[in-house]
Each structure stands twice: as structure tokens, then as C-alpha cells.
Amino acid sequence: MxxxxxxxxxxxxxxxxxxxxxxxxxxxxxxxxxxxxxxxxxxxxxxxxxxxxxxxxxxxxxxxxxxxxxxxxxxxxxxxxxxxxxxxxxxxxxxxxxxxxxxxxxxxxxxxxxxxxxxxxxxxxxxxxxxxxxxxxxxxxxxMSTEEVERRVAHAVLRLSKQAGKQEGDGIRIDFPISRQDIAEMTGTTLHTVSRILSAWEAKGLVEGGRQKLLVCDYRKLVILADGGRE
Amino acid sequence: MxxxxxxxxxxxxxxxxxxxxxxxxxxxxxxxxxxxxxxxxxxxxxxxxxxxxxxxxxxxxxxxxxxxxxxxxxxxxxxxxxxxxxxxxxxxxxxxxxxxxxxxxxxxxxxxxxxxxxxxxxxxxxxxxxxxxxxxxxxxxxxMSTEEVERRVAHAVLRLSKQAGKQEGDGIRIDFPISRQDIAEMTGTTLHTVSRILSAWEAKGLVEGGRQKLLVCDYRKLVILADGGRE
DNA sequence: CGGAGACTTGAGCGCTTTCAAATGTGGTGG
DNA sequence: CCACCACATTTGAAAGCGCTCAAGTCTCCG
Known part of the structure; x- marks a missing residue:
């Protein structure tokens, strides 16, 4: 080869x-x-x-x-x-x-x-x-020891967008197929909880979902969420 | 020196x-x-x-x-x-x-x-x-992703008894001062929960507690507990 | 003997999971 | 090209584990 x-x-x-x-x-x-x-x-x-x-x-x-x-x-x-x-x-x-x-x-x-x-x-x-x-x-x-699920998921998504993110329009696309189940297995929770969280985020305009797709729309707000919401 | x-x-x-x-x-x-x-x-x-x-x-x-x-x-x-x-x-x-x-x-x-x-x-x-x-x-x-607290604590205690255990009478002594708080910080839970779990174990004769002390009395039963209770 | 720190224990509640079912999406074979 | 199937996702409702709050007890050390 x-x-x-x-x-x-x-x-x-x-x-x-x-x-x-x-x-x-x-x-x-x-x-x-x-x-x-x-x-x-x-x-x-x-x-x-x-x-x-x-x-x-x-x-x-x-x-x-x-x-x-x-x-x-x-x-x-x-x-x-x-x-x-x-x-x-x-x-x-x-x-x-x-x-x-x-x-x-x-x-x-x-x-x-x-x-x-x-x-x-x-x-x-x-x-x-x-x-x-x-x-x-x-x-x-x-x-996993100190944060509740939503923050863990936020950290996981941020990490993915840094490691596998591709600029796309006004957001960052996770550049490979990833399911809610995958995210659940990375954060130690269930796909149901991940789905609920992402739905809530989507309603707030932080991300955009899709079948095995994820687009981070508001990186900064996600960072604040991941860091505990304050500051 | x-x-x-x-x-x-x-x-x-x-x-x-x-x-x-x-x-x-x-x-x-x-x-x-x-x-x-x-x-x-x-x-x-x-x-x-x-x-x-x-x-x-x-x-x-x-x-x-x-x-x-x-x-x-x-x-x-x-x-x-x-x-x-x-x-x-x-x-x-x-x-x-x-x-x-x-x-x-x-x-x-x-x-x-x-x-x-x-x-x-x-x-x-x-x-x-x-x-x-x-x-x-x-x-x-x-x-931390898949086990509930009691099993995590069991695993932590088993690990400690392997790494820092000293035969003592009919049990294994954890050979350095360790508090419930410490165990909590190793397993991602609170000292309250650890205390409750250890108390329950003590009632069943699995361990013996004490101020910053821990003695594993029934290693085998603890292993079974850590592995999910079955088998 | 007094005080600080470790431990125990009860009660209530909230976040997540579990259970259940519906809905959406993409691919495939006819 | 469309019907259908497998699988991903969403969402509701209820149950429960473990946390938080709150005292109270015990133990060691000075």
C-alpha cells in the first residue's frame, strides 16, 4: 500500500x-x-x-x-x-x-x-x-463525581466540538455520526435523559439536533452551562 | 541522607x-x-x-x-x-x-x-x-457509569484491602487512617451514604468500622456484593 | 474534662432512571 | 418510486436512589 x-x-x-x-x-x-x-x-x-x-x-x-x-x-x-x-x-x-x-x-x-x-x-x-x-x-x-448530568453532557459536547468540530454556517457541526445513546455512554447516563437535555437546549437555541447529528449553535452559552451556570 | x-x-x-x-x-x-x-x-x-x-x-x-x-x-x-x-x-x-x-x-x-x-x-x-x-x-x-453506590463502595474497599491490607485476626485491616469522607471522595458519593452503607455491612458482619479505621471481615461476601450480588 | 472532628441516623425531596408508547427518519427491496 | 422496516428519537408518568438538611452521639487528644 x-x-x-x-x-x-x-x-x-x-x-x-x-x-x-x-x-x-x-x-x-x-x-x-x-x-x-x-x-x-x-x-x-x-x-x-x-x-x-x-x-x-x-x-x-x-x-x-x-x-x-x-x-x-x-x-x-x-x-x-x-x-x-x-x-x-x-x-x-x-x-x-x-x-x-x-x-x-x-x-x-x-x-x-x-x-x-x-x-x-x-x-x-x-x-x-x-x-x-x-x-x-x-x-x-x-x-462524574461532582457534576450533575446536564453539566456532564455539556462538557462532553464541548469536548466533541473541539476535537471533531467543523465550522458550518453559524454553528459547529460534530463531524461524525453520533447518537444520543453514544453521548449517554460517554457521560454515564441514559439516552432518555440525554434526549431530554438536548431537546431543552434546542428550545433555548443552544444546539440543533437530528438523527445522529449535532450542531452546536451557541458555544459560549454552553461553556457557561458546563462551568456551573454562574459567573 | x-x-x-x-x-x-x-x-x-x-x-x-x-x-x-x-x-x-x-x-x-x-x-x-x-x-x-x-x-x-x-x-x-x-x-x-x-x-x-x-x-x-x-x-x-x-x-x-x-x-x-x-x-x-x-x-x-x-x-x-x-x-x-x-x-x-x-x-x-x-x-x-x-x-x-x-x-x-x-x-x-x-x-x-x-x-x-x-x-x-x-x-x-x-x-x-x-x-x-x-x-x-x-x-x-x-x-461510576454503571454501578450503584453500594457496589462502588464495595469495589473501593476491596481495592484498598488488596493494596493496603494487613492480615489481622480473622479479617483484613486497612493499614492507614481512612475516613468515611475519604471513601466518599473515592467513590463519588457523600460521607452520609458511605456511613449508612458501612453500618449496614457491619450489621451483616462484613466489616468492622471505627474512627478512621476499617476491618474487612468477610472478603468473599464483599466480592459477591461488588460483582452484583448474583452468581 | 472539654472541645474538635468523625461518625450515625432520621426525614424529606429532587434529579434520574425506569417503564411505556408514540413519532420520526433513512434505507431497502419490490 | 413507494411501501415498509429497523432503528433513532421524543415524551409522559411514576418510582426510587442517593443527596441535602438537621441533630445527635461518640472518640480521641490536649
């Missing part, structure tokens, strides 16, 4: 890598097209590869013993994902599903140590990435 | 380090005694050092904008903590408070890259540590 080197170079992960090192990495990479709804890997499966998302959008989910599902995070283009092995795991802790048609690049997990050795910067970047992810997780824990 | 090399060698973090490398690290270390209730570092302060807990127990907390506090994690002897800088942060994301009299070892953050370079294994271990912490965070998110 032919991958444009320039595309990779534009990613923070690779921007300081030499052409030679980059080529060495790309040489071992396998690219794959993933249709909407298909899984890249499944929870509990042996972690044979690690991945880079080139295009599209993935949801990483976990299922509890009694069948409830939560969305652990959303993977955006340019993100590394599924590098469980670097964290000393032999299997994937979650399932990665394409929320939209996606394109991934993957490498055998065994090659990770080798890449890191050749390119120490990769290790630093990976560390940074995980650090960020840890911080996000803590933020989410803090929100 | 004189640190016994053997003590460090017994920690997974250092067990494969050569004596020379170990000495080089210890040479730059500063040890410090922290009294119960005192802070090792505070949220938002510049991250000048990273730490290792030799003895005692710390609570890492975060305070929200509106003053609510949550416990992000508990630091146990042998744990690295406060290495925000390795994750590309310039300040500490939380406050570390001694839950019991503690002993820490610290190094200037600037030395981190140098240590890592001298000893690649340190980087791997650190990565592993953060990976574990990320997983813990996800577990907690999953619990």
Missing part, C-alpha cells in the same frame, strides 16, 4: 522523524479500510497490532460483565490507539468500532520496542499521549 | 538496575519525612521534583472550581508519583497529602530525561506504571 509520506509528516507524532526512519516504519505498516460499524479490534482479543488512525472516527468501548456498554474514548485522525502491548498488556482492554468510514495503519506489536529504540522521540510522544489520556480520564472522573 | 540500597533494590522499579546506576540516582535524591496531614506538593504548583514513596501512605486529591474535593488515587510504598513533567506538564495536577506519617525520596524533574537515558528500563517501567494507572481510571469510570 502506498502511503503519502507528507501525510504522516503532518502528524505531531512523526513530524521530527527523519525520512529514513519514517520510511522504515511505513515499510512494515499495513493499511486497512474499516466500514462504519465494523470493529478494528475487540475487547479481550490478543493485542497483535497497534494502530494509527489516518481518517475517520472510532469509538473505543468496554462492556461490563452484565452487558452494559460505555464509551471509553473517541479516536480522532492522527491518534495512536490499541498500543496495549506498550503498556504491558497482552490483550486489548476495549473494542474499537468505526463510527464513520475509517482508514487505519497498523504495525505488529512486536515491532514497538524496535521503533522506540530507533526513535526515542516516539517513546516520549507515546508517553505524552498516555499522560494526556490519563488526565482526560481524571477529568471525567472528577466530572 | 543515607538510604539503604537494599531497600530500593527490593522495589520492582529498581530491581534490575545496576548498583552503579542506582548509586548515581540515589546520589541526587533528597529524602523527606512528611507528617500526617502535610502536603508533599500542591495542585497547580510548578513541578520541580518527582517522587518515590518509601514508607507511609498518600492521598492525591483534586479540588474543583467550586471547592469540591475528590481523591484521584492513593499512593502506596514503592510507587512513583508526581512525575507530571515526564508527561509534559509544568505543574502538578493534584495535591499529595500524607494520610499517615510518610517518607519520600525526591529528585529534580530536570534529571528525569537523564535518568531515562542512562536507564531505558526506567522509561519502560514508568510507561507501565502510567498504563496501569490509566486502566484503573477507566475501571473507575466504568464503575
Amino acid at each position: 502506498k502511503i503519502d509520506r507528507a501525510v504522516l509528516k503532518s502528524l505531531p507524532l512523526f513530524d521530527r522523524m527523519t525520512d529514513a526512519d519514517l520510511d522504515a516504519m511505513v515499510e512494515h505498516a499495513v493499511s486497512r479500510r474499516v466500514a462504519q460499524g465494523d470493529a478494528v479490534f475487540e475487547q479481550g482479543a490478543p493485542a497483535k497490532s497497534f494502530f494509527l488512525l489516518l481518517h475517520g472516527r472510532l469509538k473505543v468501548t468496554q462492556v461490563t460483565a452484565d452487558g452494559q456498554q460505555i464509551i471509553v474514548r473517541v479516536v480522532h485522525p492522527g491518534d495512536l490507539f490499541g498500543f496495549a502491548r506498550a503498556l504491558q498488556r497482552s490483550d486489548y482492554p476495549g473494542t474499537a468500532i468505526a463510527a464513520a468510514e475509517s482508514l487505519t495503519l497498523s504495525w505488529p506489536t512486536d515491532l514497538w520496542p524496535q521503533f522506540v529504540e530507533q526513535n526515542p522521540r516516539l517513546a516520549v510522544t507515546a508517553m505524552q499521549t498516555i499522560g494526556q489520556r490519563l488526565e482526560e480520564a481524571h477529568t471525567r472522573i472528577r466530572e | 543515607k538510604i539503604d540500597r537494599a531497600v530500593l533494590k527490593s522495589l520492582p522499579l529498581f530491581d534490575r538496575m545496576t548498583d552503579a546506576d542506582l548509586d548515581a540516582m540515589v546520589e541526587h535524591a533528597v529524602s523527606r519525612r512528611v507528617a500526617q496531614g502535610d502536603a508533599v506538593f500542591e495542585q497547580g504548583a510548578p513541578a520541580k521534583s518527582f517522587f518515590l514513596l518509601l514508607h507511609g501512605r498518600l492521598k492525591v486529591t483534586q479540588v474543583t472550581a467550586d471547592g469540591q474535593q475528590i481523591i484521584v488515587r492513593v499512593v502506596h510504598p514503592g510507587d512513583l508519583f508526581g512525575f507530571a513533567r515526564a508527561l509534559q506538564r509544568s505543574d502538578y495536577p493534584g495535591t499529595a497529602i500524607a494520610a499517615a506519617e510518610s517518607l519520600t525520596l525526591s529528585w529534580p524533574t530536570d534529571l528525569w530525561p537523564q535518568f531515562v537515558e542512562q536507564n531505558p528500563r526506567l522509561a519502560v517501567t514508568a510507561m507501565q506504571t502510567i498504563g496501569q494507572r490509566l486502566e484503573e481510571a477507566h475501571t473507575r469510570i466504568r464503575e
Whole structure:
């Protein structure tokens, strides 16, 4: 498969890598097209590869013993994902599903140590990435501990509009199909409550809904809502 | 300060380090005694050092904008903590408070890259540590999303008894002072609810309480409770 | 022995969930 | 091109978990 080197170079992960090192990495990479709804890997499966998302959008989910599902995070283009092995795991802790048609690049997990050795910067970047992810997780824990549902949903929507937002007219469009159920699974509530909240927001002109669609109309008011309404 | 090399060698973090490398690290270390209730570092302060807990127990907390506090994690002897800088942060994301009299070892953050370079294994271990912490965070998110309070408290208590449990008679003693408030801040509930739950458990003979004390009497029943009561 | 802080416990209420059913939307096959 | 089906969404009503408010008790420490 032919991958444009320039595309990779534009990613923070690779921007300081030499052409030679980059080529060495790309040489071992396998690219794959993933249709909407298909899984890249499944929870509990042996972690044979690690991945880079080139295009599209993935949801990483976990299922509890009694069948409830939560969305652990959303993977955006340019993100590394599924590098469980670097964290000393032999299997994937979650399932990665394409929320939209996606394109991934993957490498055998065994090659990770080798890449890191050749390119120490990769290790630093990976560390940074995980650090960020840890911080996000803590933020989410803090929100779930101290905020009521509406504020949590507001934070989730704001986060999405920052990470996957596309200017559209006078608003910001969440640039991939997302359902109320998805938002519920990201905030620890039910789709019913999310639906009610979004309906209320729509009545106030904060957002505009639609089947698996969301448009943020009044970003500022949403921020105020997320921060507790005061100030 | 004189640190016994053997003590460090017994920690997974250092067990494969050569004596020379170990000495080089210890040479730059500063040890410090922290009294119960005192802070090792505070949220938002510049991250000048990273730490290792030799003895005692710390609570890492975060305070929200509106003053609510949550416990992000508990630091146990042998744990690295406060290495925000390795994750590309310039300040500490939380406050570390001694839950019991503690002993820490610290190094200037600037030395981190140098240590890592001298000893690649340190980087791997650190990565592993953060990976574990990320997983813990996800577990907690999953619990907060899907479980009701009693199960969350059960999980928290089980975790504590695994990480800080000491056999005592026919039960497991949580080996440091911990209040209902603390447990509430770890599970996202109020001290009132925790108190009620523990009282109920005590009536059923699952635990024994006391002022900042907790003894798990029936570990198995608690596990069943945490897993949803069935099976 | 007094006081501060930890813990317990009751009562009432409100936010969310649960249960239930209707409505809307997009895709598909005839 | 249209009817139909699967699935997303909305909305109402009722129940309940856990929080808030409010005392009161207990325990350790000085």
C-alpha cells in the first residue's frame, strides 16, 4: 500500500522523524479500510497490532460483565490507539468500532520496542499521549463525581466540538455520526435523559439536533452551562 | 541522607538496575519525612521534583472550581508519583497529602530525561506504571457509569484491602487512617451514604468500622456484593 | 474534662432512571 | 418510486436512589 509520506509528516507524532526512519516504519505498516460499524479490534482479543488512525472516527468501548456498554474514548485522525502491548498488556482492554468510514495503519506489536529504540522521540510522544489520556480520564472522573448530568453532557459536547468540530454556517457541526445513546455512554447516563437535555437546549437555541447529528449553535452559552451556570 | 540500597533494590522499579546506576540516582535524591496531614506538593504548583514513596501512605486529591474535593488515587510504598513533567506538564495536577506519617525520596524533574537515558528500563517501567494507572481510571469510570453506590463502595474497599491490607485476626485491616469522607471522595458519593452503607455491612458482619479505621471481615461476601450480588 | 472532628441516623425531596408508547427518519427491496 | 422496516428519537408518568438538611452521639487528644 502506498502511503503519502507528507501525510504522516503532518502528524505531531512523526513530524521530527527523519525520512529514513519514517520510511522504515511505513515499510512494515499495513493499511486497512474499516466500514462504519465494523470493529478494528475487540475487547479481550490478543493485542497483535497497534494502530494509527489516518481518517475517520472510532469509538473505543468496554462492556461490563452484565452487558452494559460505555464509551471509553473517541479516536480522532492522527491518534495512536490499541498500543496495549506498550503498556504491558497482552490483550486489548476495549473494542474499537468505526463510527464513520475509517482508514487505519497498523504495525505488529512486536515491532514497538524496535521503533522506540530507533526513535526515542516516539517513546516520549507515546508517553505524552498516555499522560494526556490519563488526565482526560481524571477529568471525567472528577466530572462524574461532582457534576450533575446536564453539566456532564455539556462538557462532553464541548469536548466533541473541539476535537471533531467543523465550522458550518453559524454553528459547529460534530463531524461524525453520533447518537444520543453514544453521548449517554460517554457521560454515564441514559439516552432518555440525554434526549431530554438536548431537546431543552434546542428550545433555548443552544444546539440543533437530528438523527445522529449535532450542531452546536451557541458555544459560549454552553461553556457557561458546563462551568456551573454562574459567573 | 543515607538510604539503604537494599531497600530500593527490593522495589520492582529498581530491581534490575545496576548498583552503579542506582548509586548515581540515589546520589541526587533528597529524602523527606512528611507528617500526617502535610502536603508533599500542591495542585497547580510548578513541578520541580518527582517522587518515590518509601514508607507511609498518600492521598492525591483534586479540588474543583467550586471547592469540591475528590481523591484521584492513593499512593502506596514503592510507587512513583508526581512525575507530571515526564508527561509534559509544568505543574502538578493534584495535591499529595500524607494520610499517615510518610517518607519520600525526591529528585529534580530536570534529571528525569537523564535518568531515562542512562536507564531505558526506567522509561519502560514508568510507561507501565502510567498504563496501569490509566486502566484503573477507566475501571473507575466504568464503575461510576454503571454501578450503584453500594457496589462502588464495595469495589473501593476491596481495592484498598488488596493494596493496603494487613492480615489481622480473622479479617483484613486497612493499614492507614481512612475516613468515611475519604471513601466518599473515592467513590463519588457523600460521607452520609458511605456511613449508612458501612453500618449496614457491619450489621451483616462484613466489616468492622471505627474512627478512621476499617476491618474487612468477610472478603468473599464483599466480592459477591461488588460483582452484583448474583452468581 | 472539654472541645474538635468523625461518625450515625432520621426525614424529606429532587434529579434520574425506569417503564411505556408514540413519532420520526433513512434505507431497502419490490 | 413507494411501501415498509429497523432503528433513532421524543415524551409522559411514576418510582426510587442517593443527596441535602438537621441533630445527635461518640472518640480521641490536649
